[in-house]
Amino acid sequence: MKGNRFKILLATLAVTLLAAVSFSQTAVKAEGHGRHGHGFGPMMGFYADYLDLTDAQKAQMKDIMTKEKPTIKPLMQQLSDSRKQLRQLETAGAFDEAKVRSVATQQSQTMTELTVQRSRIKSELMQVLTPDQKDKMAKFEARREARFQKRFQKGQDQAPTTDTAPADSAPNQ
Numbered sequence: 001m002k003g004n005r006f007k008i009l010l011a012t013l014a015v016t017l018l019a020a021v022s023f024s025q026t027a028v029k030a031e032g033h034g035r036h037g038h039g040f041g042p043m044m045g046f047y048a049d050y051l052d053l054t055d056a057q058k059a060q061m062k063d064i065m066t067k068e069k070p071t072i073k074p075l076m077q078q079l080s081d082s083r084k085q086l087r088q089l090e091t092a093g094a095f096d097e098a099k100v101r102s103v104a105t106q107q108s109q110t111m112t113e114l115t116v117q118r119s120r121i122k123s124e125l126m127q128v129l130t131p132d133q134k135d136k137m138a139k140f141e142a143r144r145e146a147r148f149q150k151r152f153q154k155g156q157d158q159a160p161t162t163d164t165a166p167a168d169s170a171p172n173q
Contacts, residue, residue, distance in 0.1 A: 050140065051133045060128045068121050075114050082107040 044065070048058055085103045089096060126134060 057128050064124050078110045
């Protein structure tokens with residue numbers, strides 16, 4: 001059960017990252033610059049600053065993201081549509097498990113495709129980085145993963161348990 005929750009959480013995180021990257025392409029400020037002044041969204045701007053990307057690297061990455069946007073956008077729309085369908089089914093009154101399973105299967109397939117696309121895009125973006133930048137990125141991701149695991153573990157430790165202690169572990173009287 002914990003494995004499934006982790007997979008769902010990881011898939012949701014991946015989809016959220018893809019959404020942020022995808023929508024950051026359309027959410028550029030009027031003057032043509034993202035939050036960090038690089039013209040391709042807050043997260044990409046953060047990474048550009050953190051990794052100290054050159055202008056040529058920024059341009060290459062922006063080209064990759066622009067090229068991939070037409071692939072990601074319909075998948076994000078499909079995911080949004082399936083979430084709406086699930087909400088409608090949840091509030092429709094009588095529970096129809098077959099319909100929910102059908103929508104959940106479609107959603108799972110979309111999330112799988114988004115995960116594959118995200119990995120492919122990340123691989124392309126990583127090819128733009130120098131070895132030092134790749135090392136810096138790997139360390140950043142390792143720290144982020146450690147923080148995530150710590151929070152996840154903390155949440156698991158705080159979760160109420162319904163299990164009772166085994167009878168043979170009760171103190172003798």
